Amino acid sequence: MQFKDLPIQKKLLRIVFLINGTVLLVTCVTFFLYEYYIFRKSIVEKLSTIGKIISANSSAALAFDSPDDAKEILSAIKTEPDIVAAYLYDKDGTLFAQYNAGSEKPIFPAELEARGYRFVHSRLEGFEPVMQDNRQLGTLYLKSHLGALYNRLRLYGLIVATVLMLSFVLTYVLVRILKNGISAPILSLAKTALIVSEKQDYSIRAVKMGKDELGSLTDAFNHMLDQIQEQNQSLKEFTQTLEQKVSERTRQLESVNKELEGFSYSVSHDLRAPLRAIIGFTAILEEDYTSKLDEEAMRITTVIKNNSAKMGQLIDDLLAFSRISRQDIAKTQINMTSIVNEVKDDLATQYDISKIQWAIQPLPTITANTNLIRQVWVNLISNAVKYSSKKDDPYIEIGSFLKDKQTAFFVRDNGVGFDQKYSDKLFKVFQRLHKTEDYEGTGIGLALVEKIVARQGGDVWADAEPGKGACFYFSLPV
């Protein structure tokens, strides 16, 4: 587990241990080295002092040729157990007297030197001249083992180890006690945050444990919860009001819509009766009064008849349009390819489609209301036939593709097209981009398409270029 992933308590413990250990170690090592240096120096000084005393005392023994006396002087060294050997040489370098401690085998120096001490193979050895009145009478050689030094260093090592261990134990205990000051507020805060996010209960508050940064953090956290709670409350209220308003408006809209539909239905329906009378009586005029009417009257009668028929068509369309919202839209599986072919064949009875070059791709099966979808195809394909009828080589392409989880169908022609900027007007009732004289129609067809597709949960749109043709799309849920 990496350090950054450790719990805060362990992090704290490790940091404190690391700092504590480093500081103690540096301190102890420094003391250890200092003590080692000082002690080495002090044992050199001690040996040198002993050497000076012994050599000063043994000058007479050398001067008056008394090795026994010299030996006696040297034997005083036995009170210093660290000194293992002392050899007294006369001024010609001949051994005059010697002292060897206990079991120590005498090892004589290879050659005598002037005054000086040095550490050799864990031994301290040195030479001290025996002087009397600035006259050198001989040389004293001393050898000391470093048992005391090693004992002392061992003791120091033991002390250092004990201190380190004790301080680690103490540190551990102290951290266990003191950590509550730091980690406990953090843990409590984290726990509170967890509960809040799990239960989505913003009424819970973290307990503040002190006035330090963690206290401020707790305050800020609680303040944040206050705000969230407040905002939640106002959001809730707002949503409630909104829902109320929406349902109110919906109710209003529905009733208005119903009224409107009822109105338009009754209007259309009621319009048909006088229209039927006009058409009927115009037919009577045409058939029964041919001989009595002059040519001009006949022409006017024909105009009345045609306009009445057009009006009938208009009323039919309007009725169909208003009926869509009233109809149930029972959905079935529809084979789009066969519907398109049927529609195409039907149109052949109304229009001359012999010139048209068709490109009908295989279309998928969808689930929708057959009658309504047929109406959509009728309107779109008849539009394509109408608006490309003045071309020399009319071309109509029908296909489909997947778009935003819906199946989009299109009918493309190479007819007159229209300006793209009017495309949003296309699907509104009675909006026409071309004159009725050029292209017949009531202006309801595309509005009908839009309404049907919208009821089925789909979408309609178009793109075109004047003179180059248009493409109408509608999408339906798969």
Add this chain to the structure above:
Amino acid sequence: MSLVKNISCSLVRPYFKKLPLVRFIITILLLVTNFPVVAMKQPAQEYQLKAVFLFNFTQFVDWPPSSFDTDQSPVVIGVLGDNPFGSYLDEIVSGESIKGHPVVVRYYKNVEDVQGCHILFVALTEITNRKKAIETLKGKDILTVSDAVHFAAEGGMITFFIANNKIKFQINLESARASKMVFSSKLLRLAEIYKPG
């Protein structure tokens, strides 16, 4: 040991530098044999050692400043009576000095001649002469030394004697303390202290 070797050096000095082999043989002989016995067998060598001791006394005895005329005045080692040292004493002290004072040797026939002397080896065989000398020199800060057996009893300060084939010396502390000379404790440590009676 070194003293003996010194003496052997001075004895055979002319050959030493030329004949390392001779020096080597003598050194070996001195080392492997019980040399003091060798030394004692030849009376002359006994005096070589005594001469060295006389010189060494100068290092362990402090004379009062009044006993020197100047800082450069010599430390005088005198021999009263028949000189038993031959030229050894002269050879030993030649070129030596103690605390800036050159060391010289003087030979006296009569005690009346003794002037400005610091150490005096009394080589008088007649006890009366010795007593007279001691009496004359009393209070003069002269370290009197002799190898006469009863010299200490007679009031002399240091007496050489031989024990275990080694030259030792006896000090009459009473006489020594009567003078203004200061004897090194190291010297006293080595010496046998004379106890009257």
